[in-house]
Amino acid sequence: MLTRGDDYPLHQTSEPIAFAGTDRNFYDRYFFNGYSPDGSVLFAAAMGFYPQLGIVDASFCVILDGVQYNLRASRRSAGERLNLSVGPIILDVxxxxQVLTLHISPNDGPLEGELRFMNRHFPIEEPRFIRRNGTRLFxxxxxxxxxGRWSGWLSVGGEKIELSDGWSGTRDRSWGVRPVGASEPQPPPEGNFNQFFWLWTPCNFGDRSLFFHSNDDGAGSPWNRxxxxAGDSETSEDGTELHFADASYAIQWTPGTRRIARMTAELGHGCALTLSPSGPVFAMSGLGYTHPLWGHGLDHGPELAVAHDSLTEAERGWGxxxxxxIxxxxTAELVDGGTTHRGMGVLEQLFVGPHAPTGLAGLMDPVS
Structure with a gap:
């Protein structure tokens, strides 16, 4: 099966580009978020390819006046991996x-826009994530x-919002194997995973960016941290990076939930980070994560499928x-030696099962 990708020097195996290894859970995904300088508007987008499942899906979400508006789309891919469009959601590299543009074409829902991402620095490659569930690769x-910084515009229900100076955010690209598509019909004898602790904290400061993440086991030992x-760079590769391999963190929980009220991190080299939730909470289900109907890689039939819904602030509450x-x-504060930098970012949180150092117990038991 030959596709447009075969005319580019991208092959990783002896197979055509359409064939991505042998694991049915192989995926290749784009993610974006962005926020206004005052934190009143937050948007996010994603596009994922699932070559072994023959599916590509995409989503675009905006929080405005406390309501999260979600646009989702899915189609069958026929093996083509360079068609970066799923119905009204189109991506240009x-x-x-360095520079990518999201187009949200007019559709039968409230969301529309054209948003351009301009990098602040060369991408950071995170350590490779490898985790097994018993004998099964998870x-x-x-x-x-x-x-990066955002420009362009978006519209919610006909209300147009210009992305002027000060709009910033994060984008990522990830690829490999993780659970996608329909549920595993025969989990390993050890059972499906019942513990997952995930923090991810991309932050924007005036002349630098900060990234901290941690995947911990139930005892609190990091298996990926x-x-x-990263300093701002004039061109894509001339910036500076300072890596911290032995960072540690502490969490204060919001009582009755598994949500963070405040987080601090000691990075090393005299650098310390404090994160305080200060704006909207974005439900990642808007992008398909853990969604029962619009989960990543699910087949919605031979025709393009497009859907819209919304979540109020109350509906995005714990429970x-x-x-x-989420x-x-x-708001972010980075102390670097004798200098304090203030900025904004997001604190991604997914906590399933126990985590002894922070007091989490049970599968989803809230902190008292």
């Missing part, structure tokens, strides 16, 4: 690793993460299964 993927400060996996807009 204008300058690889995750094996790579992610690159990049902060890294901190990075709704659609809001267990990104919270945060």
């Amino acid at each position: 204008d300058i690889p690793l 995750m094996d993927y790579t992610r690159m993460t990049q902060n 890294r901190g990075v400060i 709704n299964p659609l809001a267990m996996h 990104q919270a807009l945060v």
Whole structure:
């Protein structure tokens, strides 16, 4: 099966580009978020390819006046991996690793827009994520993460919002193996995974970007953790990066939930980070994560499928299964030696099962 990708020097195996290894859970995904300088508007987008499942899906979401508006689309891919459009959601890679544009065409829902992402630095390659569930490979993927500035416009229900100076955010690309599509029909004898602790904290400051993430086991030992400060760069590859391999963190919980009220991190080299939720909470189910009907890689039939819905602020509160996996807009304070930098970012949170150091117990038991 030959596709447009075969005319580019992208092959990783002896097969045509359409064939991505042998694992049915292979995926290749774009993610974006952005926010206004005052934190009143937050948007996010995603597009995922699932070559072994023959599916590509995409989503675009905006929080305005407390309501999260979600646009989702899905189609069958026929093996083509260079058609970056799913119904009304279209992505252009204008300058690889630097400039990308999201087009949200007019549709029968409230969302529309044209949003351009301009990089602040060369992408950060996170350590490879490899995790097994007993003898079964659960995750094996790579992610690159990049902060940037946004321009363009978006519209919600006919209300047009210009993305002027000060709009910033994050985009990432990840690819490899993680659970996608229909549920596993025969889980390993050890059972399906029942513990997952995930923090991800991309932050924008005036002249630098900060990234910290941690995947921990139930005892609190990290199986994937890294901190990075990236300086703004004039061109894509001439910036500076400072990596922190031994960062540690502390969490204060909001009582009665598994949501973070405040997080601090000691990065090393005299650098310390404080994150305080200060704006909207974004439900990642809007982008398909853990969504029962619009989960990643699900087949919606031979025709293009497009759907719209919304979640109020109350519906994104703790206790709704659609809001267990979130990104919270945060104010960020980075102390670097004798200098304090203030900025904004997001604090992504997904906590399933126990985590001894922070007091989590049970499968989804809230902190008292």
